[in-house]
Amino acid sequence: MEIGMNNPNIRTIYVQARQALTALWKRPVRFSLRYKITLPYILLAVLLAIAGTIVITRIVVDSVQGRFVNQLMDTGKLAADRVVELEEEQLATLRVVANTEGIATALKNADTNTLRELLTPIAVNTGSDVIEVLNLEGIALLSLRHRPNGGPFDYEQSRGGDWYTSWPIVQRVLAGETDTIGDKFADLVLDTPWGATFYIAGPIYDYDEMIGVALVGTYVNRLVYDLRAASGAAHVTLYVAEGQPLATTFSLPITLTISSETYTDVLANQEHVKTVPIDVGDTHYVQVLFPFEARHGSDLGVTATALSPGYLVQTNPLNRLSITLMVLTGLVGVLLVGTTISQHITRPVLEIAYASREVAQGNLDQEVNVRTRDEVEELAQAFNEMVAQLRVGEVVKDIFGRAVSPEVRQALLDAVSRGQISLGGEVRTVSILFSDIKSFTRFSERHTANQVLTMLNEFFDAIYPAISEYGGVINKFGGDSTMALFGAPIPQPDHAYRAVKTGLAMLEVVRQLNVRRSKRGEKPIQIGVGINTGDVVVGTVGSEERLEYTAIGDPVNVASRIESLTRQVKEHDLLISQATLDALGAEHDFITKDLGYFTVKGKSSQIHIYAVLGTKQDA
Numbered sequence: 001m002e003i004g005m006n007n008p009n010i011r012t013i014y015v016q017a018r019q020a021l022t023a024l025w026k027r028p029v030r031f032s033l034r035y036k037i038t039l040p041y042i043l044l045a046v047l048l049a050i051a052g053t054i055v056i057t058r059i060v061v062d063s064v065q066g067r068f069v070n071q072l073m074d075t076g077k078l079a080a081d082r083v084v085e086l087e088e089e090q091l092a093t094l095r096v097v098a099n100t101e102g103i104a105t106a107l108k109n110a111d112t113n114t115l116r117e118l119l120t121p122i123a124v125n126t127g128s129d130v131i132e133v134l135n136l137e138g139i140a141l142l143s144l145r146h147r148p149n150g151g152p153f154d155y156e157q158s159r160g161g162d163w164y165t166s167w168p169i170v171q172r173v174l175a176g177e178t179d180t181i182g183d184k185f186a187d188l189v190l191d192t193p194w195g196a197t198f199y200i201a202g203p204i205y206d207y208d209e210m211i212g213v214a215l216v217g218t219y220v221n222r223l224v225y226d227l228r229a230a231s232g233a234a235h236v237t238l239y240v241a242e243g244q245p246l247a248t249t250f251s252l253p254i255t256l257t258i259s260s261e262t263y264t265d266v267l268a269n270q271e272h273v274k275t276v277p278i279d280v281g282d283t284h285y286v287q288v289l290f291p292f293e294a295r296h297g298s299d300l301g302v303t304a305t306a307l308s309p310g311y312l313v314q315t316n317p318l319n320r321l322s323i324t325l326m327v328l329t330g331l332v333g334v335l336l337v338g339t340t341i342s343q344h345i346t347r348p349v350l351e352i353a354y355a356s357r358e359v360a361q362g363n364l365d366q367e368v369n370v371r372t373r374d375e376v377e378e379l380a381q382a383f384n385e386m387v388a389q390l391r392v393g394e395v396v397k398d399i400f401g402r403a404v405s406p407e408v409r410q411a412l413l414d415a416v417s418r419g420q421i422s423l424g425g426e427v428r429t430v431s432i433l434f435s436d437i438k439s440f441t442r443f444s445e446r447h448t449a450n451q452v453l454t455m456l457n458e459f460f461d462a463i464y465p466a467i468s469e470y471g472g473v474i475n476k477f478g479g480d481s482t483m484a485l486f487g488a489p490i491p492q493p494d495h496a497y498r499a500v501k502t503g504l505a506m507l508e509v510v511r512q513l514n515v516r517r518s519k520r521g522e523k524p525i526q527i528g529v530g531i532n533t534g535d536v537v538v539g540t541v542g543s544e545e546r547l548e549y550t551a552i553g554d555p556v557n558v559a560s561r562i563e564s565l566t567r568q569v570k571e572h573d574l575l576i577s578q579a580t581l582d583a584l585g586a587e588h589d590f591i592t593k594d595l596g597y598f599t600v601k602g603k604s605s606q607i608h609i610y611a612v613l614g615t616k617q618d619a
Contacts, residue, residue, distance in 0.1 A: 068309055072288050073288060075288070083292060086218060093122065094184065094216045097131060098214050100118055102114065102118055103115065103204065107135065107211055110141055112159055120144065128217070129146045129218050130143070130199075134164055134212055167187070167189055169187045172201075184201065185201050188240065189217075195220070196219075196246055198217060198223055220247040224238055225249055227303065234307050234308055237256055239256075239303075245257065258276055266291060266302050273288060273289075274288070276289060276304070285306040289304050290304075348380065349376060351368055352383055359387060359390075425538070426537070426538060428491075428536065431496045431583065432484075432532055432534075433484045433559065434483055434530045434559045434563040435529045435530075436480060438566070438567060443455070458513065462512075463482065466505035466508075466509050469505065472484040473489065495583070496583035497584060500590055510527055528567065528573055529573060531580050532555050532558045532579060534553065537552045538550070558600070561600035562575050565598055565600070572593070578608035578609075593613055
């Protein structure tokens with residue numbers, strides 16, 4: 001018998017073993033999800049052990065003085081943040097006062113009793129220190145002031161007083177001033193009969209007419225205690241001009257004055273933090289000084305938060321080994337819990353994986369039923385939603401949205417399938433229609449969010465059929481504005497005619513809408529429509545998760561600018577460009593009026609504008 005590789009039997013066994021090892025080596029390695037879940041726990045244990053060691057070292061090495069400075073700086077920042085929050089709270093209360101039904105009427109009628117009945121619940125509910133309503137002469141028709149240390153309902157009330165007209169914030173509101181952030185102003189008023197108060201002031205309107213001033217205030221003496229509670233400081237002091245203390249949580253009498261040079265330096269160099277030591281009795285404090293800034297960024301004073309260096313106590317050296325062992329013991333328990341959880345996760349994940357393979361093979365009749373009350377259940381719900389969207393053709397909705405009629409949507413599908421529409425982008429001559437609700441910002445300021453939303457829904461429901469009727473594609477709903485395309489994505493030789501007909505139809509449906517609004521006692525709305533024609537790039541933009549069909553090019557911007565001219569040419573609500581008029585052809589049946597040339601933002605040359613008054617058939 002031959003022994004060695006020359007033996008056929010041994011050679012056969014060798015070849016088979018080699019083939020088996022090669023196959024095993026090339027076989028994809030399957031790493032169980034259970035281990036993928038538990039492995040991060042192991043890595044986390046190692047990282048936490050390392051981090052724990054570093055933290056312990058930092059605790060031992062860091063000086064108490066360094067931690068004290070950081071804590072002191074934090075108190076100053078928290079106090080500054082609380083000033084901003086307090087101002088927002090007072091602004092919210094002021095808006096409630098200005099917009100509460102009945103207050104404007106009572107103010108016009110000088111009805112103090114009604115004002116008291118309406119404002120007292122607001123003061124109690126918001127916990128405001130002061131709420132006041134002034135007439136246009138600057139005289140208080142009602143002043144509600146919470147008694148210091150009184151109960152929630154303990155408010156003093158008065159009427160009259162001629163000191164308000166000397167306050168700058170009242171003067172600015174009565175003068176109708178506005179700036180970049182609105183018509184409301186904040187200030188520290190020091191010379192009130194009831195003590196220094198931080199006020200927010202704003203106008204009260206009756207429709208478009210200003211009829212008075214609303215004031216919401218917080219006593220400065222209470223404000224410093226509020227800042228102390230919010231910042232965690234031992235004490236808070238508010239300094240005003242020349243470094244004089246206006247209010248403090250320290251027990252007086254003590255000397256708190258800071259130098260005028262320090263006061264000026266804090267306001268002039270706000271990027272540099274200033275600290276000042278102070279001794280109160282046997283206790284040594286360090287104050288950090290920050291500007292007291294109000295609305296509009298004006299500096300009204302300097303806020304000082306104080307801590308005693310004894311606030312932090314030097315800790316004894318920690319037993320690193322004991323802490324490390326405790327951390328490791330806890331992490332072992334975490335690993336055991338993770339292993340148990342992983343077993344519950346893998347079963348529903350396998351169910352989702354099976355359903356996913358079925359969907360990949362084209363079977364959309366899949367739905368997974370997982371009730372684990374965690375992220376796996378969210379994954380299952382997301383999977384079910386994905387399959388549901390695939391069933392109803394969410395691809396079309398991603399590209400074209402919901403702003404086209406079923407007929408147009410089907411035509412788009414057919415055109416895409418035949419290759420007549422390029423979704424990647426192409427140059428196309430189109431007509432672009434822009435519309436916008438005039439005075440929408442003012443409407444929004446004087447109505448609640450629900451009222452604004454109801455009006456917009458009713459408005460869009462009215463204009464949608466007008467656009468859809470002439471084959472327009474609503475490209476964007478942007479707040480109160482609408483952009484529609486004609487001539488893309490489906491070619492329309494008469495796109496300019498369709499756009500102008502749509503503009504006239506929109507004006508008509510808005511007129512009918514205003515009839516209904518008038519019957520309900522609501523103010524009518526007015527829109528402006530601008531149309532331009534030109535060559536643009538149309539196609540889809542966006543990401544893999546969300547696509548949008550849109551038009552890009554200068555004619556789009558010009559259309560928007562033409563719409564904005566309707567605020568300048570107030571007697572005409574539908575304006576078109578020379579390019580659109582040329583696209584209509586000489587035989588169009590529209591009645592137009594030549595308005596001449598206009599300069600619009602972003603264009604060096606003037607644009608020839610025409611107003612569309614109607615059709616010759618309707619004349």
